[in-house]
Each structure stands twice: as C-alpha cells, then as structure tokens.
Amino acid sequence: MITPIIQFIDVFKSYQSGSQPVTALQAVNLSLNAGDFVTIMGPSGGGKTTLLNLLAGLDVPDRGQILLNGKKVSDLSDHELTLLRRKDIGIVFQFFNLMPTLTVMENVELPLLLAHASKADDQRIKTLLDYVGLWHRADSFPAELSGGEMQRVAIARALVHQPYILLADEPTGNLDSENGQKILDLMKQASTDFNTTVIMVTHNPQVAELGNRKFEIRDGRLTEPTQ
Ligand code: ADP
Numbered sequence: 001m002i003t004p005i006i007q008f009i010d011v012f013k014s015y016q017s018g019s020q021p022v023t024a025l026q027a028v029n030l031s032l033n034a035g036d037f038v039t040i041m042g043p044s045g046g047g048k049t050t051l052l053n054l055l056a057g058l059d060v061p062d063r064g065q066i067l068l069n070g071k072k073v074s075d076l077s078d079h080e081l082t083l084l085r086r087k088d089i090g091i092v093f094q095f096f097n098l099m100p101t102l103t104v105m106e107n108v109e110l111p112l113l114l115a116h117a118s119k120a121d122d123q124r125i126k127t128l129l130d131y132v133g134l135w136h137r138a139d140s141f142p143a144e145l146s147g148g149e150m151q152r153v154a155i156a157r158a159l160v161h162q163p164y165i166l167l168a169d170e171p172t173g174n175l176d177s178e179n180g181q182k183i184l185d186l187m188k189q190a191s192t193d194f195n196t197t198v199i200m201v202t203h204n205p206q207v208a209e210l211g212n213r214k215f216e217i218r219d220g221r222l223t224e225p226t227q
C-alpha cells in the first residue's frame, strides 16, 4: 500500500478567545497522496487557515495526530521541524508577504539564504523566475509589480526548496479573475511538473472546482462532499 503523503487522524484544535474557547477544527480526518491537487472551500472562520498552520508545523493540535510521509509531526525533533518548515513545505499567502525592501530576485533567494547562510544559487533563482515568467523583473521591487506579478514571485519563492507540499491560503483572493487564473494555472503546472501535493484554500466555488480532491470546511468540520 502507498503511504499517504499527508494524514490527519481525528484532529481537534481550539483557541482561547477572551474567556471563551473557540473551536477551530473538530474531528478532522484526511488522507492525501503525492501529487494530489486539493481544494478546501469554506466560509471565513471555518478553520481553513488553522488546518494549513497545523500542516506546516506552525501550530500543534490539541488532540489527534498529523502524519507527513507516514511520520508523526509530534515525534519530529526541533531540527526536523525546522527543516519541515523551511524545505519540505512551501507556502503562498493571500497578501503575497514579499519583503518590500528586497528585489524580486532577493525575495526568491531569501529562503535559500536563511537555510544555508551563504550565497544562494543564482542559476536556480533564474530558472524559477523564468518558470513564473518574471526573470525580466528580477531587479524590480515588489511595489513596482502588479498583484498578479507579486503572487508569481511568491510562488517562485515557495518553490525554491523544491518542497513536496505546497500550501496556498486564498492565493487568488486579492486578484482579478484574469490574474487569478494565471496563478491557478501556474500552481497546477507546478503540481504536475514537480509532483508536489498542493493544498489550496479558497472561498470561490469556481476555484474549488479545480481540485482532484475537493473538500469543504465549516465550523471546523472537514467534509468531502463529492465522495
Ligand atoms: P478561516 O481561515 O477559515 O477563516 P481560521 O482557521 O482562521 O478560519 O479560524 C477558525 C476559528 O478559529 C475562527 O473562529 C477564528 O476566530 C479562530 N481562531 C483562529 N486563530 C485564532 C487565534 N490565534 N486566537 C483565537 N482564535 C483564533
């Protein structure tokens, strides 16, 4: 049997908000294979970002297990967790999160510099910027780019370590439909070209349709309606 690349087993997460606990995820079960292109749709507050944060090892569940490649995230050492966040998982955000004082090239290079603390591989960055169609803007600053271009830079940055999982939190939420489509095409392409497992969160039903696995999350409960 093939080991799933991502598994959630009965995962619960709540937060304290004032004096009240807020349930963010409840009884979440999930099993994904390498190369899956997954969409998760749901209303604001449904638990989408919480699910991505747990997956990325940025937060821990109250109950239940998360396994990556068959390995429990809770058993990883601090060093392994750091590698997970830096190398195994790439993240794309709704508001791009580029560093405004760095050029396009430097933004893509940054994760490599953080990981190796030495001069990054220029050829690799050129290849990636070519891949997202922005090599000609390598020396521009984020403020000089359109939203769609900034998001393409963010995708290049997320792919720089060749992660086996790419997480995207409403990556088209801040773009018009034409630029949004370009981003979606690029993410699909990347999942095929690199056999990356992509998990994309959205509140747009048309975007959600693109998944080969399509989930919904509301009130912290994850369902897969078409199955
Ligand atoms: P979504 O991304 O679907 O909008 P979230 O995962 O951000 O939803 O949030 C799920 C629920 O958990 C919401 O009710 C939200 O208010 C709450 N929540 C998320 N993060 C925190 C936090 N750090 N502190 C308190 N409550 C939080």
Ligand code: MG
Residues within 6 Å of the ligand: 048, 049, 050, 169
């Ligand atoms: Mg969110």
